[in-house]
Amino acid sequence: MKLRANCKINIGLNVLRRREDGFHDVSTVMLPVRELYDELEIEPSGALEFVQRGLAVDCPPQENICLKAWRLMHARYGVGPVRIALDKRVPFGAGLGGGSADATAVVLGIDALFGLGLTEAERIDCAAALGSDTAFFVRNAPQLCTGRGEVMRPVRPALDGYTLLIVKPDEAVSTREAYAGVRPAVPAESLAELMRLPVAAWQGRVKNDFEPHVFDAHPQLARLKESLLAAGARYASMSGSGSALFGFFDDPQRAQNYTPPFDGVFLHRERL
Structure with missing residues (x-):
């Protein structure tokens, strides 16, 4: 299975307050950037395998968020091992959510690959467990995001033609x-x-x-x-x-x- 994990930009980002859990409540509009994306291939395998090419990231391959996404799906739904190949194109350390997009792509890909039939709410819950920007990529459409970023409602900024x-x-x-x-x-x-x-x-x-x-x-x-x-x-x-x-x-x-x-x-x- 081949997937495109496009990135996002934030239009405005207000940090409202620090939460008791150590995170912050924010308010931000996230907008998908359709033509700037990482490519992933996910397929069943006899053992868990991760391969990365393209741009380098600042963590060892075994700690990549794509593997964290598989481990979460394995723990929750008992899915089998997979081979994940990531072609990294979205710049790292940019505030573009490239890693978050990759993690959510793995969640969505495993849902489809193993026929889990998850609801949108279940997909969002899985993605949100992996980070603060991740839930956005389940909908991958302009959203006003609050809470840690996982509480979303559609918004339509007047950007047509820009x-x-x-x-x-x-x-x-x-x-x-x-x-x-x-x-x-x-x-x-x-x-x-x-x-x-x-x-x-x-x-x-x-x-x-x-x-x-x-x-x-x-x-x-x-x-x-x-x-x-x-x-x-x-x-x-x-x-x-x-x-x-x-x-x-x-x-x-x-x-x-x-x-x-x-x-x-x-x-x-x-x-x-």
């Missing part, structure tokens, strides 16, 4: 680093309210709470954001905990003509 441009420098930002410097607070304007506005009204109002301290520690990220706005993006922001930045362009030619202000920057463009 071009999305994602830029990511060589440096990465860990989730731990991002959360270490954040100051939780409830914003004056909710994301649900702000998503009713046109994209041109978002800048300065739809905020990512990680940006101030992450930009202080990684000034090149602030420079990339400013370069997107200078190039004509109607809205630009950091995605998740970074280090990827993105911009929405209503003029596709401006998005095509964008040149990063320094070398070593990954670029991805797609029409929405």
Whole structure:
């Protein structure tokens, strides 16, 4: 079975409060990035096997989240061993949810491969047990995500016809680093309210709470954001905990003509 695990961006990310379980309550809109994806192959096997090619990640293969997803499905449903081959294309440490997408793809793939017939609620529960972004990829459609990210409801930001441009420098930002410097607070304007506005009204109002301290520690990220706005993006922001930045362009030619202000920057463009 072959699967595509596309990534996501976060439109706004408000860290509302720290929870008793050590996690944080957040409010964020997640948007799938359809044309930037990892490829996975999953097939029954006599023994559990994991093979990775493509971009490197910062963990040993035996600790990859794809194997954690299989172990969870084995513990819950008794599924047999599989061979998982991952072709990694989504940059790591970018705030794009590439690892989360891979884990959810394994959950969905095993559900189909073994004929488990799980409901959407059961798939979401399995995915949510593996991380905070993972549940989103069960629906893989624009969602307003709250709680740890696993409480979702559909949202429709007015992005039809825009071009999305994602830029990511060589440096990465860990989730731990991002959360270490954040100051939780409830914003004056909710994301649900702000998503009713046109994209041109978002800048300065739809905020990512990680940006101030992450930009202080990684000034090149602030420079990339400013370069997107200078190039004509109607809205630009950091995605998740970074280090990827993105911009929405209503003029596709401006998005095509964008040149990063320094070398070593990954670029991805797609029409929405």
